[in-house]
Amino acid sequence: MNPAKPPSKRPGWLWPVPVALAGWELATRAAGDLSFPPPTTIFSRMREMWLSGPADRLWLTDAALTDIPASVGRLLAGWALAGLVGTTLGIALGRSPLLSRFLGPLVHFARAVPPPLLLPFFMALFAIGARMQINVILFGVVWPILINSAEGARHVDPLHLETAAAFGLSRGQRLLRVVLPSALPKVFAGLRLSLSLALILMVISELVGSVDGIGFQLLDAQRSYDLPGVWGTIVLLGLLGCAFNAAFLAAERRILSWHRAANQTT
Amino acid sequence: MIARRLLDSGPLCGALGAAGLVGAWEAAGRTGFISPTVFPRASAVLSRAAGLAADAGFLSCVVSTLGAWAIGLLLTVAVAVPAGFLLGTLPGLERAFGPVFEFLRPIPSVALIPPALVLFSDKVDMKITLIVYAASWPVLINTMYGLKEVDPLAKETLRAFGFGPAAVLWRVSLPSTAPFIAAGVRLAAAVALIVGISVEFLAGGAGGSGIGVFLIEAGGATDALEYIVAAALWAGVIGYLSNGLFVLAERRAFRWHTARTEVAR
Amino acid sequence: MLEISNLTHTYGSGPGSHHALGGVDLSVAEGELVCIVGPSGCGKSTLLRSVAGLLRPGGGEVLFNGAPVAGTPKDLAVVFQDYSRSLFPWMSVADNVSLPLRRKGLDRPRREEAALEALTQVGLEEAGAKYPWQLSGGMQQRVAIARALAYRPALLLMDEPFGSVDAQTREDLEDLTLRVRGHHAMTILLITHDIDESVYVGDRVVVLSGAPATVVGDLRVDLPEPREQIATREHPGFVRLRAEVGRLVRGPRPAAQHPTPETV
Known part of the structure; x- marks a missing residue:
């Protein structure tokens, strides 16, 4: 009758985090295993790697100013391109049954190819570098967006389309004002799936073939047996993942507010 | 009339689409639009793919990758489903672990390969461990989500007939969560393959084999692209078939679920 | 057989609480x-x-057969308003009806017999192999009634x-x-x-x-x-x-003001 607030939204829900950190610190100190440095060592190594620069650059080091933007730039470029291509093709496929019959099986086949296999392909096609990585991300993550958009565009409420036609909206207007908004929740579901996939592909592409970026830094730390550096880089990647996810959810909440409201009343 | 009817046939159009793509690809090579030294022709890739199907080395690599994938997925289900039920039915446990999970989950699983390379001496163990870690998330989260979606009235109905909590869990919570678990496993299957192949790339030939190892080794050859595209074709076929099997099994087992959601639409 | 005396209940506490029952007395x-x-x-x-x-x-007493x-x-059996939620979609109609009988310790043939009998009483003897969601709303509610009848509460x-x-x-x-x-x-x-x-x-x-x-x-x-x-x-x-x-x-209250x- 009076639903209690979900526990995870109450203030103070974060208490297990410091507890876990403290437990981790104690356990690693007790074990003394060099492969598992205590979190304090990891954090001080992270500070050293990225936050020990001059004050006029906000203490950011050269590594923080080159590797992180390089990685994030490639990730966002590949993901944004995939979003553009995937949504456009997906809506075309969703609205045209004929096109969908011809290309549908090919799309599903392409989606079934494990994305890491694109890596040797683009490495052989292009040289190592940003172009190769952006292509790997683009071709690796476009499929969930494409398939979801097609699904969304296919299931537009016919009554909405008929209403739009009855009011004399042109084909273009119908596409932009009715089909696209109706498909948007599905498009966002696809975009969200592919964002985490893009992060994975960014890391693996930098681990396998790169001369800069966070993944390269990770491999470099591993090769020099700098385990605090390895774990520190992983923490950084986790924080990046958190940040992307939070930013995406905030954007989705703003853009799809009508969808949630409509679904709550029905 | 006949043309119209032929265009309504899904499999025929799909085959035509695929044939058209292969034809255009071959034509681009033949006419010199794309030089075969830059990108191999369709005919070359297809004959290479046919050759790979009889290549013992390639086959053992495929078996190695799929074996780790299957074992990893089985272990994932064995670990993540009970964990999801525990977390989903004991709110205190979820409150304690939830925030920790929220920090672990966004870490891209492949980033764990470098430290794992240091920690594990056996590359097969390492591959399976990383697969289980990465694939557990979608199964765990879907299980917990599915448990939240269990209709309280369905549980109450059974309780009204005097059944205890164990019977409610077994007869209501488990069956109504099963479609969500299955969807999680299907997601996990794709993740497991991504992680498995990525591990093979980075661990290389040292103590392991697999599609990833095969491709890295082929990468040095002069006709590398031919091998890579042919192998990717086979990977696509395997992925397509396995996904199709998953979907088919889900549709058969959870007819009640799909039928109801379609009615609701 | 049923004695309800001074039954009270309040949902929640504090300002958001809802006082649902204010002392109900009833005997059946x-x-x-x-x-x-x-x-x-x-x-x-x-x-x-x-x-x-x-x-x-929250308070009061419900006595059923003196206890x-x-x-x-x-x-005791319950038929809820929301048949689509109280029937289990993953079970056939016959399985839905015979499920509660497990608690009575009946074996399979006895359960099936009782289910068929109850379904016959509500005029759905043909529908046992179907799934609830394949039936109309009224038929589903008849299944729910049959389930309660089969239990012989x-x-x-x-x-x-x-x-x-x-x-x-x-x-x-x-x-x-x-x-x-x-x-x-x-x-x-x-x-x-x-x-x-x-x-x-x-x-x-x-x-x-x-x-x-x-x-x-x-x-x-x-x-x-x-x-x-x-x-x-x-x-x-x-x-x-x-x-x-x-x-x-x-x-x-005057009806016109508080319809x-x-x-x-």
Whole structure:
């Protein structure tokens, strides 16, 4: 009758985090295993790697100013391109049954190819570098967006389309004002799936073939047996993942507010 | 009339689409639009793919990758489903672990390969461990989500007939969560393959084999692209078939679920 | 067989709390069909859930055959309004009906026999192999009734059982309830917000006030048996009882100022 607030939204829900950190610190100190440095060592190594620069650059080091933007730039470029291509093709496929019959099986086949296999392909096609990585991300993550958009565009409420036609909206207007908004929740579901996939592909592409970026830094730390550096880089990647996810959810909440409201009343 | 009817046939159009793509690809090579030294022709890739199907080395690599994938997925289900039920039915446990999970989950699983390379001496163990870690998330989260979606009235109905909590869990919570678990496993299957192949790339030939190892080794050859595209074709076929099997099994087992959601639409 | 004394219940606490039951007293004799009516949101369902042992009331006592209700009593079955949610979509109709019989320790053939018998009583002997979602709303509610009948409860609780079906189906289900009640020696507690329905099917109509609910009226229905949709509803006694119940449901307030849509 009076639903209690979900526990995870109450203030103070974060208490297990410091507890876990403290437990981790104690356990690693007790074990003394060099492969598992205590979190304090990891954090001080992270500070050293990225936050020990001059004050006029906000203490950011050269590594923080080159590797992180390089990685994030490639990730966002590949993901944004995939979003553009995937949504456009997906809506075309969703609205045209004929096109969908011809290309549908090919799309599903392409989606079934494990994305890491694109890596040797683009490495052989292009040289190592940003172009190769952006292509790997683009071709690796476009499929969930494409398939979801097609699904969304296919299931537009016919009554909405008929209403739009009855009011004399042109084909273009119908596409932009009715089909696209109706498909948007599905498009966002696809975009969200592919964002985490893009992060994975960014890391693996930098681990396998790169001369800069966070993944390269990770491999470099591993090769020099700098385990605090390895774990520190992983923490950084986790924080990046958190940040992307939070930013995406905030954007989705703003853009799809009508969808949630409509679904709550029905 | 006949043309119209032929265009309504899904499999025929799909085959035509695929044939058209292969034809255009071959034509681009033949006419010199794309030089075969830059990108191999369709005919070359297809004959290479046919050759790979009889290549013992390639086959053992495929078996190695799929074996780790299957074992990893089985272990994932064995670990993540009970964990999801525990977390989903004991709110205190979820409150304690939830925030920790929220920090672990966004870490891209492949980033764990470098430290794992240091920690594990056996590359097969390492591959399976990383697969289980990465694939557990979608199964765990879907299980917990599915448990939240269990209709309280369905549980109450059974309780009204005097059944205890164990019977409610077994007869209501488990069956109504099963479609969500299955969807999680299907997601996990794709993740497991991504992680498995990525591990093979980075661990290389040292103590392991697999599609990833095969491709890295082929990468040095002069006709590398031919091998890579042919192998990717086979990977696509395997992925397509396995996904199709998953979907088919889900549709058969959870007819009640799909039928109801379609009615609701 | 059922004694409810001074039953109270409040949901939540503090300013957001909802005082649903304000001391309900009610006793139901063996074999009676008692209808409970009241304005919507008055706590009818809370009362039923307390009797079923699905909810621990805040205060008061429910005695079932002389023993206080703790947990769900044996010999009790419930038919909910929302058949689509209370029938299990992953089971066939026959499995749905025979599921509760597992608790009675019957073996498989006995369960199947009982399920078929109950389905026959509600006219669905052909539908056993189908799934609930392949049936219409009225048929699904008949399955839910069959499930309760197969269990052979001493007390059957029905929570707005005909609230989600169309008018024609509703009349059919009302008559079905009256008919099966004749076959089994059952006590029925039927909750409804429909005044006509309460008078038509009930031996007694108990009227609850708005929340916090108390009993404001308890009327015996002395209409000729068997009841019949047209004849009973034009009987002068029916018209009089209906008006009486209607006035009780609306309460002492001037009706024009506080219309309650459900009871119009």
